[in-house]
Amino acid sequence: xxxxxxxxxxxxxxxxxxxxxxxxxxxxxxxxxxxxxxxxxxxxxxxxxxxxxxxxxxxxxxxxxxxxxxxxxxxxxxxxxxxxxxxxxxxxxxxxxxxxxxxxxxxxxxxxxxxxxxxxxxxxxxxxxxxxxxxxxxxxxxxxxxxxxxxxxxxxxxxxxxxxxxxxxxxxxxxxxxxxxxxxxxxxxxxxxxxxxxxxxxxxxxxxxxxxxxxxxxxxxxxxxxxxxxxxxxxxxxxxxxxxxxxxxxxxxxxxxxxxxxxxxxxxxxxxxxxxxxxxxxxxxxxxxxxxxxxxxxxxxxxxxxxxxxxxxxxxxxxxxxxxxxxxxxxxxxxxxxxxxxxxxx
Numbered sequence: 001x002x003x004x005x006x007x008x009x010x011x012x013x014x015x016x017x018x019x020x021x022x023x024x025x026x027x028x029x030x031x032x033x034x035x036x037x038x039x040x041x042x043x044x045x046x047x048x049x050x051x052x053x054x055x056x057x058x059x060x061x062x063x064x065x066x067x068x069x070x071x072x073x074x075x076x077x078x079x080x081x082x083x084x085x086x087x088x089x090x091x092x093x094x095x096x097x098x099x100x101x102x103x104x105x106x107x108x109x110x111x112x113x114x115x116x117x118x119x120x121x122x123x124x125x126x127x128x129x130x131x132x133x134x135x136x137x138x139x140x141x142x143x144x145x146x147x148x149x150x151x152x153x154x155x156x157x158x159x160x161x162x163x164x165x166x167x168x169x170x171x172x173x174x175x176x177x178x179x180x181x182x183x184x185x186x187x188x189x190x191x192x193x194x195x196x197x198x199x200x201x202x203x204x205x206x207x208x209x210x211x212x213x214x215x216x217x218x219x220x221x222x223x224x225x226x227x228x229x230x231x232x233x234x235x236x237x238x239x240x241x242x243x244x245x246x247x248x249x250x251x252x253x254x255x256x257x258x259x260x261x262x263x264x265x266x267x268x269x270x271x272x273x274x275x276x277x278x279x280x281x282x283x284x285x286x287x288x289x290x291x292x293x294x295x296x297x298x299x300x301x302x303x304x305x306x307x308x309x310x311x312x313x314x315x316x317x318x319x320x321x322x323x324x325x326x327x328x329x330x331x332x333x334x335x336x337x338x339x340x341x342x343x344x345x346x
Contacts, residue, residue, distance in 0.1 A: 001029070001059055001102075001256055008057035009034045010042060010091055011064030016106060016164070018171045019248035020061050027252065033057060043086035052094035059255060060095050060103040062088070062144075066137075070232070070310055072178040073134040081136035088144040092159065096151050103159040104255050105148050107141035107273065109240075109316055110134045111163060119279065119317040122163075122271045131311045145273050152260050153269055160254060160263070165277035165316050168335065169244025170342050176222045182241060185288055186340055188229045189295040191219060195226035196299060228300040229292075232307035235285030240277050240315050243330035243338075250276045253326045262324070277316035278328045287332075294336050 001007070007024065011017035012034035024032055033055055041047050042064050066083040073080060088105070095103045112120045113128030125145070130138045141163075148159035172183040179187075187206075194203045200212045207215050223230025254274065263272045282290070288301050321327075330338075 003028050004031050005029070005058045006031045006033060006056065007059045007061070008032075008055065009061045009063065010087075011062075013171070014063060014065075014067075015167055015169055015172050015244050016247055016251070017061070017063035019169060019244045020063060020251055023245070023248040023252045042090055043083060045086075045090050048090040048094050049097075052098045056098055057095075058101045060091065060100050061251060061255070062091050062103060062105045063251075064091070065106070067180075068173075068178045069180045069184065070133050070308065073137050077136045080134075081140050084137065084140035085143060088140065088147060092144070092147050092151065095159070096155055096157055101158065102255060102259070103148070103157070104251055105144050105159065105161045106251070107144055107161055107163045108138070109163050109165050109275065109277070109314055110138045111142050111145070112314070114311050118313050119315040120275070121317040122273055122275060122320060125271050125273070133308060133310055149269060149272055152264075152272075158260050160258065160260060161273035162251060162254060162276050163273050163316070164247050165240040165242050165275075165314070167242055167244050167247055168339060169247075170339070172244075172339065174343065176218075181239070181284065182287065182291070182336070183339070183343075185229075185231070185291045186295065186336070186343060188222065188224050189291050189297045190340075190343070192224050192226065192229050192299055193295055193297040195219070195224070196297070223302070223304065226299065228302050229288075229297070230302050230304050231284065231288055232304055233284065233309040234305050235288065235301075235303045236283060237309045237311065238281040238283050238313045238315065239287070240279075240281040241287075241332055241335070242277050242328060243335040246328045246330050247276060250321070250326050250328075254324070258324055263320070274320055274324070275316040275318050276321055277318050279316065279318045280332075281313065281315045282332065290333060291336055291340075294333075294340050 114131040116124040145161045151157045168182040173179040174183045174187045
C-alpha cells in the first residue's frame, strides 16, 4: 500500500478498528477514511452503496461487527447473526463493485468446531458441530470467510480473512453484562477492591448511579462484594488472549505483504483464512488470579458451576501466520497491566 492510498476502516471506534487506525497513522498512512454508525449504517445497503461509490476506497479493513461475551451471544442470537451478515454482505459486495484492491475481513476463532483438535488449524473449519452459545455469530463469520473466498474465485478479487483469538486492549468494552471475560473481570475486581476499601463514592461513579444502595443491588447481581468476586463456570476452560495492538499490527502487515495467491492451496480452494493469535493459552481460573493480583484485590474468587463453561479449550495454531512472517510481541501479564492502567484513567 502506498502511504497516500485511500484506506477505509470499517469499525474504527471498536477495539480492533481503533488499534488498526493508530497502527496505520504510526506508519505514515495519510488518507484514512472512516464513519461513525450515525454517519453510515453498515446494515443499510443503500447507504453502503452510496458511500463506496462516492469515496472509492482502494483498501478496506472490515473490523465492524456486533460482538459480545457468552451471555450476549446466547441472549441476542437473532441480532448477532442478522447484523453481522448484513454488514459483511454490504461491505464485501460493494468492495467488489467498486474495484477495491484488497479487503481484510476480521472473523473470530469461534468459527471452529466445539470439539476441534487443539491447537486449531485453519483446516478444522466446517469439520464438526459449533459451540451452541455463540453459533449464530460463528455462522455469520463463516459466511464472511466463504464470501471472500467465493468472490476471489469468481471475480478475481483480493479479499483476505483473518481469524483473531480472544482480543483485549484499549477501547475495550467493560460492560458487566455484555463484555468479554478479561475486561469484565478487570472491572469486577476493581469494583470489589473499591468496596473492600470503603470507597462508596468511587463505586457509584464507576456504575453511574447516585445511590449506594443501587450500586450494591447492581453488584450483587454480578456476584461482586467486598470479600469476593463470582466467576461463571468452573474456571477450567482454557483461552488464548491477544493484545489488540498486536492484532492491528498483524492486520496491517498482512495488508501490506500478503495476497490471496499467497494463501491459496494448490488443490480445492478452501480454508484460505489466517489464524491470528499467540499460540499460548491460560485457564480462566489462572486468568482471574492474574487480574486479581494486578488489580490488588485481596478477597476470594468463587466459581459458579451452575453456569456454562463454553468450549473447554480454544487455542489457535498460528503456524501459517509465523510462516508468513509475523509474531506477537505483548505477553498477557504486560497486557493486563496496560489495560488496567488505561481503565483507571478512563
